[in-house]
Each structure stands twice: as C-alpha cells, then as structure tokens.
Amino acid sequence: MDTEQTRRPTLDTVARAVGVSRATVSNAYNRPNQLSAGLRTRILEVADRLGYLGPDPVARSLATRKSAAVAFMLRSGLSSAFSDPALTIMLDALAATVDGRDHALVLLAGNESGGPRPDSVARAQADVVVAYSLPDTAPALTAVRQRRLPMVVVDQPATGGAARVELDDFGGTQAAGRYLTELGHRDFGVISLTLQPDGRNGPAAPERRTGSPFRVTRERLSGYIDALTAVGIAPEGVPVWEAATSDREHGRTAARWLLQQNPRPTALLCMSDELALGALQGARDVGLSVPQDVSVVGFDDTPPAGVADPPLTTVRQPLVEKGRLAGELALTLLDGGRPSRPVRLDVELVVRASSAAPIR
Amino acid sequence: MDTEQTRRPTLDTVARAVGVSRATVSNAYNRPNQLSAGLRTRILEVADRLGYLGPDPVARSLATRKSAAVAFMLRSGLSSAFSDPALTIMLDALAATVDGRDHALVLLAGNESGGPRPDSVARAQADVVVAYSLPDTAPALTAVRQRRLPMVVVDQPATGGAARVELDDFGGTQAAGRYLTELGHRDFGVISLTLQPDGRNGPAAPERRTGSPFRVTRERLSGYIDALTAVGIAPEGVPVWEAATSDREHGRTAARWLLQQNPRPTALLCMSDELALGALQGARDVGLSVPQDVSVVGFDDTPPAGVADPPLTTVRQPLVEKGRLAGELALTLLDGGRPSRPVRLDVELVVRASSAAPIR
DNA sequence: GGACTGTACTGAAGCGCTTCAGTAGAGTCC
C-alpha cells in the first residue's frame, strides 16, 4: 500500500488520480490546446499535490528523440573550458547565444588523444554538437557522424556536412612574421601549439612539423614559416618548441630552451597569448629583456595580452564573434537548417610593446 | 525493405543479425562476463559492421535511471560560467575533480529569479547537481529536492540533506572592515552583490539590506557592518550600492555614485574583486586617486586583483579548494555516499596597495 | 548414474513518456 507513497509519481499516477488517460495528462503539459482549460487546471493541481514535477526528461527524450542540450567537445580536460582565456571567451559568447533556447550546455571532456572518447560521445545526450579545434583524426568526430548528429566545427576542417566557422590563421601568423622580418629580425624561435596528438612536449624535429592533424597549428605554423622563407630563412634551421598545452608554464619552459639555442633567437613566434605570456617570463628568467633583447609575439589578443608587462604584440582574432557564430550555426542546425557555407573570420595584427627592431 | 537501411540500428537489429537475444547483445556491452568471449567478439563485429554505436544513452538512462552527468546550476546566464573569474576558477577545479569519472558536466543557466527555472531543472539529465550561490528561495532548489537528486550546495545554506561547502564570508569582510577602521577610516561606502532577487541595480535603502536570500551577500554585508558598528558607526548612515551583477562595469558605476555622497567615503568596501576593480576605475573617473583619496578593498583574490593598478587589497578565498571539495562531495554522493558535515573554508585578508590610512 | 553446480543464454516485464488514429458527443447548417 505504502509503496505508492515512496515511489516517484509518474504520468500514470496523475492520470489515475484524476481519472483520465495518460495521453490527456501528457497533453496537459505539452499541448494545452488539446484539452479543455478546466480539465487542464485540475490535472495540474492534482499533479502538484502529488509532487509530480512534469514529464521525466529521459523518458521524454526517448519518446521524442530530442534532448534539449547542446554538446561541446573539448580537446582536453573539462578544466580547459574554464582556464584557457581564448576558449573561455569563445564559450562565453557561444553560451550567451544558445542561452534562452532552453537548452543546457553539455561539456564533453577530451583526453590525450585529442577530443572526447568515442563512447562518451555515443553516450552524450544532446541534439547538436560543437567541436572545437580537435585533430582532424579525432575518433570523436567519427562517432558524431555515426550518430548522425548535426555538428558545427570551429577551427578545424568540416567533415561530412558539418557547419564550420574558421579563422584566417595563416594570414595572421604570416602578417606577424612579416612584420618582424621587416623590423630586421633574422633569428627566430617558434613556440608551437600541439603538433601531434601524443601529448609530447619539447623541441619538435622537422619531421614532426609536417602533416599535423591540428588545423590551427598547421596553419599558424605555415604562416610563420611562409614569412620567414620569404626573406630567405631556411625553415629547417628554425627551432620549434612544441607545447603540450597552451599555458604560461609551457611557454616559459619553451622560451628558456629557445633562448639557449645558437644563434639565439631575437624574436619568439608564439601560437597563443598564453604561450607568449609565459615566454615573457621565460626571457626574464634567462636575464633577457623584452623587447630590447628579444621580441615576443602572441596570437589571440586575449585581455591579459593587453595588460602584460610589456603589453603583447599579437594577432587579434574575433573570439566573441567566433563563439556567437558557432552558437548561431548550432541553433540553425537544431531547427533542422542546412549548414551554410563555411564562415571565415579575419584577423588583425596588433602591435604593442613586446616587439621592436633587433639590436644590431 | 530499404527502410532497414536508413533507420539507425538498435540492439534489436544487432541481435537479429547475430541470431541471439537482445539481452545477450546488451550483456556484450555491459557485462562481458555473462557470455562467452567468442560470442561477444562476434556480436561486437556485427555491431560494428552495422554501424551500431552501442546502447543508446537515453534509452539506457531510462532503463537504469542514471545519466552519467553532473549538473551545475548557475545563478545567472551560462555565460557567467566563463566570464566571472571567481566562478571560473572554482568551476575549473570542480571540473578537474569530476573529470575522468566519465561524467559530462551539464551547465544549467539561471535567470533573473536567481537560478535555473524549475522546469529546466526537472528536465536536466544528471545524477547529481551542484548549486552555487543561489538565493535560499530559489525555485530550482525545490525542484531538485522534489526530483530527489543528491545535491551539493556551495556558498549557500544546505537544505534537506544536501552536502555543503561554504566560506567564512563574515569573518572575511569583518577583518577587512576592521583593518580599515584601524587605519582610521570612518566614512565608508559599500558596493554590494545582489541583495534581493529582482535584478535591481542602484542604491540600496536599509530595508533592502536585511533578510537577503543570498547567503554570501548577507554574510559579507554583516561582516562589514559588524566592523563598522564596532567603532560606533551607524549602519543606516553607510551608503550601499547594490550591483545587479558582479562585474567591473557595475563596480565603476557604483563607485561613481558613492564617491559623490556627502560625506565622501574614504574607503569603498566591495563584495567581489570584479566590483572592486571597477571601483578603481570609477574613482579615477571622478578624479580621485587610490589609495591617497580613497581606499578600495575587494573580495576573492582572483588573479586580476594582484596585477591591478594599484594591486588590490582583498580577502582571499580558496577558490580552487572550494571547487575541488565540491567535486569530491559530488562524487561521494554519486556513489551513494551520505553527505558529510558541512565543510567550512577559511579566508585571509591580503593587504596590497589599494588601501592606506585616510588623509586627515 | 543420479544429484548437484556452473555457465551461457533467453523471454518478458518494465523504465515513463509521446503520438497517432480513433471515437463519442455536442454543435452547426440548410
């Protein structure tokens, strides 16, 4: 007898209590115009009295094949969503766009392989997924495709009908590189984002630099290299440090190593502001001053770049715009819209005090 | 005929193809030891060939009543999770703790009422929920209780068996206030976090200051007031500005108004670093310098506080520890553990250059 | 060689909901 008390009420409980069919109770919640206002009120009252909270989300999802959530696939741990400024700003804009759509945001953590495990994708309850800067080879991408979930990809090549927003990464680093060569720099060091999805951290031999599955890394590297070869610098001679993650600690380590090379670089080309900010510290560690002894350029133009000491010369990318666009594309797909042509965003070189002509 | 081709394969499809029962296919995925290794391999092969991705997450959730997700209830929009430094740092630590548990993180956006709408809570697919600094009266809390989901609350009173982690907010602001009175300050202005859940922004009359449903605001205000009354200052005479959200823009506006009051405060007591950072700018706006003309203290000790100009005197709270603890409590509840006694974290006054004795 | 024990697998009953094709009955129309 008492078991009815302890079990959570369901549609059925309410239907029985009111003396109508289950379908009618369902309609009371989902299609108010399918029943008389009076009955509806009565149903809702009884439901309330019984402590029934409305249709169970999971059961509803099963029946409707919708889950009212947007999934976001991260390249690494959940934590990166809250600690990497470039990602945070983008997610912020994405969230703000998707907000008010009554969809929750599901964050899918990635691991070393670059992106979430396929089974956590298979398991995720979402109607649309946004992938951000995963390696082209990420198993997670295949999993999404197999589930036939609509997807928008950011900063990576589109695969099989995904909507895409991307950046002129190449143009950005090329501009930064050219700016430095024009200042007269000839000895460079590169602090790179991950080149290969094996979590390595350290100097990257030339073999490792080609065919990176990370579009962003690939493009940014090509842009820098392009600018250097344009003035006759041989790419193989340029030392590259590959940072396992984009944070200051890795940038610092990288800079310390690069500034020990011979010839010592007079300019450090970084692939993110966080790395560049770390490089600033690294230079200080080895007793060099920026920009007198060494110039440092970053990428992203996140807020810390502007207030760094010295303020960072960097390539500005429209992070907010990127997030907003990704959000809008996700909403379009959610409504059954077809993915439009890839959207490409422009970048802009922002010159500040961390760069100067080399001392002859 | 062809419809079989276009429909997504299910457990049944695979079972039929292999010629075994559905239960056996289910076992192949969930309880490998319940069938022979050979059969299992065969099933997995066929599944793979058919493009079957493994049990559908929603159906599985319905059958098991588990969803492999942790929900986080935000007081305001999704976006605050990525833009408020104090929140970001805590979430980062929480995420890092929960990570590797194969649970996704579901972010539930709040609205003006303070926290998510009850129906979005009712709809959320999660096994445990973490509530952060919601008003005591938040409908979302009731909804969680009705769903009988385990909950851990952070920075708010526990209700009905929730696990809790909280801060010595009172002690923190009391210490900050006392420090300033000891320096000789007697004229104060307070920049407060939201007092009442109606989204108001502006000067807060004394009626509005009592009985705030926000524990954090309540405690921090009491701490400040306590320190002031201790030296004979009447609380009603202290101007308080209530900021609708904790960001710099609001802090700036608040400071401009407070510094126009008569007598002009010689110290601004802020309830967050973001507000204090804005107050720094606000003081500058009206031609006052910090700390010569006016002292400013914050709360949180987020990274920007340390690098502000001038660096901010503030109350440090262990944000990382807070997030980590919340994560661990969530994991405990997830495993069916009972909530332990509330955990209370200590704070510490960090004196930097934004505060000084008033000029006589 | 009969009783017992595993092992490997199956059938069927849910999990809680949505939705579609109806049906009953009241109202409208000429």
Add this chain to the structure above:
DNA sequence: GGACTCTACTGAAGCGCTTCAGTACAGTCC
C-alpha cells in the same frame, strides 16, 4: 433532421534499453 464538422478525450503502439527469473545443457562428484 440528416450530414457534416469540431472539440475533447482515449487506447495502444512504440522509443531502445536493462534486468531478473528462468531454462538448457555440459560438467563434476561420489
């Protein structure tokens, strides 16, 4: 007053999976 249309509601078939109580059968034991 018969044909038609609405409105308000119901019955039942899923959605795709897990799980529990079996069953069948081979192996072990004395």
